[in-house]
Amino acid sequence: MRRYLDILRKAIESGVDREDRTGTGTRAIFGEVMRFRMGDGFPAVTTKRLAFRSVLAELLWFIAGSSDVNELHALGTHIWDGNAYAPYWIERARFDGDAGRNYGQQWRDWIASDGRHVDQLADVIAGIRERPSSRRHVVTAWNPGELDATSLPACHALFQFFVADGKLSLMMYQRSCDLFLGVPFNIAEYAVLLHLVAQITDLVPDELVHVLADAHVYRDHLDAAREQLAREPFASPTLALDPTLRELDDVTARYRDILGRARAGDAPGPLLDGVARLVGYQSHSSIKAKMAV
Numbered sequence: 001m002r003r004y005l006d007i008l009r010k011a012i013e014s015g016v017d018r019e020d021r022t023g024t025g026t027r028a029i030f031g032e033v034m035r036f037r038m039g040d041g042f043p044a045v046t047t048k049r050l051a052f053r054s055v056l057a058e059l060l061w062f063i064a065g066s067s068d069v070n071e072l073h074a075l076g077t078h079i080w081d082g083n084a085y086a087p088y089w090i091e092r093a094r095f096d097g098d099a100g101r102n103y104g105q106q107w108r109d110w111i112a113s114d115g116r117h118v119d120q121l122a123d124v125i126a127g128i129r130e131r132p133s134s135r136r137h138v139v140t141a142w143n144p145g146e147l148d149a150t151s152l153p154a155c156h157a158l159f160q161f162f163v164a165d166g167k168l169s170l171m172m173y174q175r176s177c178d179l180f181l182g183v184p185f186n187i188a189e190y191a192v193l194l195h196l197v198a199q200i201t202d203l204v205p206d207e208l209v210h211v212l213a214d215a216h217v218y219r220d221h222l223d224a225a226r227e228q229l230a231r232e233p234f235a236s237p238t239l240a241l242d243p244t245l246r247e248l249d250d251v252t253a254r255y256r257d258i259l260g261r262a263r264a265g266d267a268p269g270p271l272l273d274g275v276a277r278l279v280g281y282q283s284h285s286s287i288k289a290k291m292a293v
Contacts, residue, residue, distance in 0.1 A: 001043055001044075001045055001046065001047075001184075001187075001233055001236070002233065003034045003035070003036075004034055004043075004045065004183065004184065004187065005047065005228075005229060005233070007029075007032045007034065007179065007212065007215060008179050008180070008217065008225055008228070008229060009229055010029055010032075011027055011028065011029045011179055011215055011216060011217050012027060012217055012222060012225060012226065012229075014029065015027035015028050015029045015216065015217065016028055016029075017219075018216075020216075020292075022218075022292040024218045024219060024220060024292045025218070025219045026216035026217060026218055026219065027216060027217050027219065027222070028214055028215060028216035028217075029215050029216075030213060030214055030215065031212070031213065032211075032212040032215050033209065033210070033211055033212070034187070034209070034210040034212070035207060035208070035209050035210075036187070036191065036207065036208045036209075036210070037206065037207050038191070038194065038195070038205040038206060038207065038208070039206075040236060041235070041236025041237060041238060042188075042191060042236055042237050042238055042239040042278060043187050043188065043191050043208065043236065044184075044188055044236065044237055044278055044281060044283075045184035045187070045188075045283070046233045046234040046235075046236075046281075046282060046283040046284065047228045047229075047231040047232075047233050047283070047284055048184075048228050048231075048283065048284055048285070048286055048287045049283045049284070049285060049286040050184060050185075050188060050278075050281075050283065051077075051185070052188065052277070052278055052281070053075075053076065053077070053268075053269055053272045053273075054076075054077040054079055054185075055185055055188045055189050055192065056192065056272050056275060056276055057072060057075040057076070057077045057268070057272060058072070058077065058079060058080075058189065059189050059192055059193060060075075060251065060254075060255040060258070060272075060275070061075075061104060061255070062103045062104035062107060063104065063107070063108070063121065063248070063251050063252060063255065064104060064108075064252050064255045064256070065104045065105055065107065065108030065109050065252075066104050066105075067098055067099045067100055067101065067102050067104065067105050068095075068097050068098065068099070069081060069084045069097045069098075069099055070096075070097040071259055073097075074259055074262045074263050074268065075258070075259065075262055075268045075272065076262075076268045076269065079291075080099050080151075082291050083099060083151040083152045084097060084098065084099040084100075084151050086151060089151040092148075092149075093151070098151075099150065099151045099152075100149055100150035100151045100152075101143070101146045101149040101150045102141075102150045102151065102152065102154070103141045103154055103156075106120070106140070106141040106142075106143050106146075106154070107120050107121045107139055107141060108120070108121055108122070110143065111146075120139045120140070121139055121248065122248055124137050124138070124139055124161065125197060125200060125201060125248055128161055128163060128168070128197070128201045128203075129201055132163035133163065137160055137161035137162070137163075138158065138159070138160045139158070139159055139160075140157065140158045141154035141156070141157055141158070142154050142157035142158060142175070154175075155174055155175060155176040155177070155178075155182070155186075156172055156173075156174045156175075156186055156190070157173055157174065157175045158172070158173045159171065159172040159173070159190065159193075161197065163203065166203060166204055167203060167204045167205075167206035168194065168197065168198040168201065168203040168204065168205055168206060169194070169206045169207040169208070169209065170190060170193065170194040170197075170207075170208055170209070171208075171209040171210075171211065172186075172190050172208070172209070172210055172211065173211045173213070174186060174210065174211065174212055174213060175213045175214065176213070176214050176216075177212045177213065177214060177215040177216065178216065178218065178291075178292070179215055179216060179217050179225070180217055180218070180221040180224060180225045180228070180289055181221065181289055181291055183210075183212070183215075186210070187208070187210060190208055190210065191208050191239070192239065192241075192276055194208055195239055195241050195276075196241065196245065196251065196276075199241060199243070199245060199246065200245070200246060200247060200248060218289075218292050220289070220290065220292075221289045224287045224288070224289045227287055228287055231284045234282040234283060234284075235280070235282070237278040237279055237280045237281035237282075238278070238279045238280060239276060239277075239278060239279070240276065240277050240278075240279050241275075241276045242254075242274060242275050242276065245275070254275060258271040258272065258275070
């Protein structure tokens with residue numbers, strides 16, 4: 001994770017101060033790349049505590065194609081509340097707690113111009129199995145026709161898989177990168193996705209390539225980011241993924257089971273741990289910061 005810390009430091013020290021839509025203001029750089037080999041360990045930030053259960057809950061929520069933040073609440077996370085209940089969005093929401101046509105609905109239910117519903121993620125997994133050398137293993141969440149139909153147009157906008165020598169790699173393009181709060185979360189989420197799709201397609205997870213476009217630190221995060229940079233990283237953990245998850249339908253079924261049990265009163269944390277958990281994870285304490293909306 002030292003490459004992430006280098007980019008965070010670069011943004012603080014040499015970034016350009018800019019105004020933004022939230023009114024908070026950022027210090028930003030443009031066009032950075034991070035590469036993480038899964039053989040070197042799972043890329044979890046250690047200079048502050050990673051909320052891994054929230055990472056996993058959101059990823060499962062995306063894979064299930066959901067936009068209902070009430071489901072996330074049942075799983076113990078409120079990371080989408082700021083957007084789902086934002087004044088600019090709430091009058092357009094389809095129901096209480098609707099986050100709109102966001103990542104999961106674009107991944108699993110893209111609506112084509114002729115009215116067809118396209119399951120991009122399922123199609124890509126089928127393509128990896130049938131045509132591994134294809135250059136079309138792409139899933140996009142950036143839908144120009146539905147930018148007004150979501151509470152937050154996709155920040156991590158597009159990802160692509162690459163197969164070589166029995167190994168699977170993933171490149172993700174992120175148009176807007178909240179370096180302090182969002183990016184460590186995004187790194188971990190796509191690393192889990194890489195492991196999961198590799199397991200489903202009988203490949204070895206290899207490399208996560210994370211492309212950062214507008215990479216910024218919010219002005220009110222600068223002190224927190226400097227505190228993080230003063231800390232020495234710990235060694236990377238490893239990921240323990242449930243080996244019985246062999247199909248995309250297995251993942252969505254597990255999500256629905258966890259959601260049902262959580263709503264019935266079971267603690268969601270241990271249920272999520274049964275899907276994936278970090279082994280040997282050691283970190284410094286959490287550093288609080290407010291999300292800009």
